[in-house]
Amino acid sequence: MASTSPPSTTSSAMSSTTTTTVTAKPCIKCRSNPGTLDSRGQLVCRICFQKFISQKCIKQIGLLNKDVRSFSSQSLSAYHLSQKNSGPPQASSRRYLLGLSLGASSAALLQLLNENVEFQLSKGRNAPFELEVVHVSGAGGLGSGRAEREKVEEVVKRLGNRYPRFEFRVVYLEEVVGLETVDWEGLGLGDFISYTTTQGGDDDDGNDSTTTTTTTTTTTTTKAEKLRQLFDNLPSNLPSTTSRTDLLRLFTRHLLIAEARKSHCHALLLGSSTTALAELTLSETAKGRGFSLPWQINDGVLGVPSFSSSSSHSPADAGKKTKMDETGMLVYHPLRDALRKELVTFTKLAGEPTPIADLLPETDLSTTTAAVVSHKDLSIDEVMVRYFAEVEENYPSIVANVARTTGKLMRLFGGAGVANGDGDEEDGNPAGEDESEDESEDDERLCGLCNMPLDVLGDERWKGELGEDSYRDALVVDEGAKKMKQRICYGCERSIRG
Numbered sequence: 001m002a003s004t005s006p007p008s009t010t011s012s013a014m015s016s017t018t019t020t021t022v023t024a025k026p027c028i029k030c031r032s033n034p035g036t037l038d039s040r041g042q043l044v045c046r047i048c049f050q051k052f053i054s055q056k057c058i059k060q061i062g063l064l065n066k067d068v069r070s071f072s073s074q075s076l077s078a079y080h081l082s083q084k085n086s087g088p089p090q091a092s093s094r095r096y097l098l099g100l101s102l103g104a105s106s107a108a109l110l111q112l113l114n115e116n117v118e119f120q121l122s123k124g125r126n127a128p129f130e131l132e133v134v135h136v137s138g139a140g141g142l143g144s145g146r147a148e149r150e151k152v153e154e155v156v157k158r159l160g161n162r163y164p165r166f167e168f169r170v171v172y173l174e175e176v177v178g179l180e181t182v183d184w185e186g187l188g189l190g191d192f193i194s195y196t197t198t199q200g201g202d203d204d205d206g207n208d209s210t211t212t213t214t215t216t217t218t219t220t221t222t223k224a225e226k227l228r229q230l231f232d233n234l235p236s237n238l239p240s241t242t243s244r245t246d247l248l249r250l251f252t253r254h255l256l257i258a259e260a261r262k263s264h265c266h267a268l269l270l271g272s273s274t275t276a277l278a279e280l281t282l283s284e285t286a287k288g289r290g291f292s293l294p295w296q297i298n299d300g301v302l303g304v305p306s307f308s309s310s311s312s313h314s315p316a317d318a319g320k321k322t323k324m325d326e327t328g329m330l331v332y333h334p335l336r337d338a339l340r341k342e343l344v345t346f347t348k349l350a351g352e353p354t355p356i357a358d359l360l361p362e363t364d365l366s367t368t369t370a371a372v373v374s375h376k377d378l379s380i381d382e383v384m385v386r387y388f389a390e391v392e393e394n395y396p397s398i399v400a401n402v403a404r405t406t407g408k409l410m411r412l413f414g415g416a417g418v419a420n421g422d423g424d425e426e427d428g429n430p431a432g433e434d435e436s437e438d439e440s441e442d443d444e445r446l447c448g449l450c451n452m453p454l455d456v457l458g459d460e461r462w463k464g465e466l467g468e469d470s471y472r473d474a475l476v477v478d479e480g481a482k483k484m485k486q487r488i489c490y491g492c493e494r495s496i497r498g
Contacts, residue, residue, distance in 0.1 A: 025043055027043065027044045027045035027048055028042045028043055028044060029042075029044055029045075030045060030047070030048050033045035033046075033047060033048075037049045037345065039052060039342070040396060049345070049346070049349070050346060050349060050350055053108070053112070053338055053343070053346045054112055054115065056335065056337045056338045057109065057112040057113075057116075057334045057335055057338070058112075058116060059337070060299075060332065060333070060334040060335070060336065060337070061113075061334055063299070063332075064096075064267060064269075064299070064330070064332045064334070065094065065128070065129075067299075067300075067330065068094055068266050068267065068330070094128065094130065094266055095129065095130045095131075095132070095263065095264065095265045095266055096129050096130070096131050096132070096265055096266060096267050096268075096269050097131075097132045097133075097134060097256065097259060097260040097263060097265040097267070097268050097269065098110060098113070098131055098132070098133045098134070098166075098269045099134060099135075099136070099252075099268065099269065099270050100133050100134065100135045100156075100159075100168075100271075101271065102135060102152070102155055102156075102360055102361055103271070103360070103363070104340070104343050104344045104346075104347045104357070104360070104363075105272065105273045105276065105335060105340060105343045106270075106271030107159075107271075107347050107356050107357070107359075107360055108271065108335065108338075108343040108346050108347050108350070108356070109269065109334055109335055110133065110159070110163065110166075110271075110356075111346075111347070111350050111351055111356050112334075112335075113131060113166075113269075114163050114165070114166070115350075116128065117129075117131075117165060127165070131165075131166045131167070132166070132167045132168075132169070132259075132263055132265065133159070133160075133163075133166050133167065133168045133169075134169055134170075134171055134256060134259050135152065135156055135168075135169075135171070136171050136172075136173055136252045136255050136256065137149055137153075137170050137171070137172050137173065138172055138173035138174070149172075151361070152170060153170055155359065155360065156168050156169075156170055158359050159359055162351070171255055171259060172224075173227060173248070173251060173252065173255070174224045174226060174227040175255060176227070176251040176254055177226050177227055177230060179254055179255075179258055180306045180307055181254050181257065181258060181304060181306065181307070181451060182254060182307065182448065182449060183305075183307040183448025183449065183487055183488070184307070186307070186448035186449075186487035186488055187448065187449065187488070187496060189230065231244075231247075241377060241378060241379040241382075242380045242381070242495070243494075243495045243496070244379070245379040245380075245381050245382070246287060246379070246380075246381075246495045247495055247496075249381070250449060250450055250492075254451075256270075257302075257304060257329055257331075260329060261304065261329065266330060267329070267330035267331065267332055268329055268330065268331045268332070269332050269333075269334060270331065270332070270333050271333075271334075271335055272333045272335065272336065273335050273336070273338050273339060273343055274335075274336060274337060274338060274339050274340075274399055274400055274403045275339055275340035275341075275388050275392050275399050276340065277297055277333065277336055277402075277403040277406070278388055278400075278402035278403045278406075279381070279384040279385055279387075279388050280297065280384075281293060281297060281402055281403065281406045282384050282387075282402070283380045283381050283383075283384045284296060284491070286380050287380060287491045287494065287495065288489070288490040288491035288493075288494055289450065289452065289489060289490075289491035289492075291455035291489075292447075292450065292452035292453065292455075292489070292491075293406055293409055294409040294410060295411060295452050295453065296452065297406045297407060297409075298407055298409070298411070299332045299333060299336070300330065300331070300411070301328040301329065301330055301331075302328050302329055302330075302331050302451065303328045303446050303451065303453075304328050304329050304451065305446045305448075305451060307448060336403065336407075339392055339396055339399065339400075340392060341392055341393065344357075347360070411453075447487070447488050447489040447492055448487045448488050448492075449488050449489075449492040449495075449496075450489060450491070450492050452489060454489055455489070455490075
């Protein structure tokens, strides 16, 4: 496990978000410095506060390194398969990808990882890992113009200069078009994707425009237009803000996982705080993806299916993982034990020669504090952000309880549609007959959009109570295709249909 690195002490002015006292009471932890920050009801100094946040992160990184060592080479990524030895990866060969949103949480994680590497090198040891930092531009919405992209690239460039040991790059959201991890056929967009991926501006000569921070105007415009056409070709044309925001978030995660696999990384690191995980818990439950919370909130391996044209699309194999994708991808949230407000304060204190917050784009605090004119303009995710912003300030323990309670949920593959434990008949199959085969099929069935396991029986029962037909039945015209197994979960179906 990596050692805790001492936090940097900058000479910058104290942030206005900190709580100062007239009597300058001593720090409750070190008793030597004046306490100027309120950390979960305790008055601490800035050094102890940064050390507290650092310990939260290093603890999770240690668990990640342990998981990487514990899995065999065939359990993680293609990177191990290319090695001659079959043992666990050494510290110097660990490679992680950090998803950078240019917000306070992911920026704090970047600073903490850099501190850990610098501390290990100062002790004469090898770097504990290699790190790639990827920002998905356009994740906040479509139609980001050239000026906006130049601003994003400038911010990423500044961060790259601050942390020269890490690799930085920008990936644009339109690169999601045609990704094999999305079941475009199951979404009813198979013909559209097949047409757009054969046009002239798709880098058919083998050049990969996603590996650089700049692209040609022709290629960028063409791919951006394809992404807009993709949204226009969906069955509902995304009438609600929630549907639009949900698909943008899913596409962003698809791109990060694709970049991690392309770079042969062992794990994808996300800067989600305790607050962000609590928001995700309630928002995903409200969208109809409550069954997938153990996979979305907890750390561990996520299945990464392939829906390429070479994969089988027969009714029996719909939504099933291929052999090459059984290894999946490790996804970790190293800041899961820190509150968002704590990370915001941390970014205003940590970093040399200036705090890292000075390198980030300015955020509009009115998005979480201003009065709502029309709730139709707010997505479920934005409603949760506003709600937990207030709860986090006044009742931080409630936020932590939501995230921790969700973290106790277990991942149960094939939780529906198989014979129950009492041996009764279910779905017309006698107990014990073809039970293992059905369970094996359910275990491998993933949603074609969010890639989370399908709760087939739960989804069908819910749609039956609402009097709705299956999404696949609404698209197909022949009786044979109507028997095709479900390929998207209820939550994704609602996002697509609105």
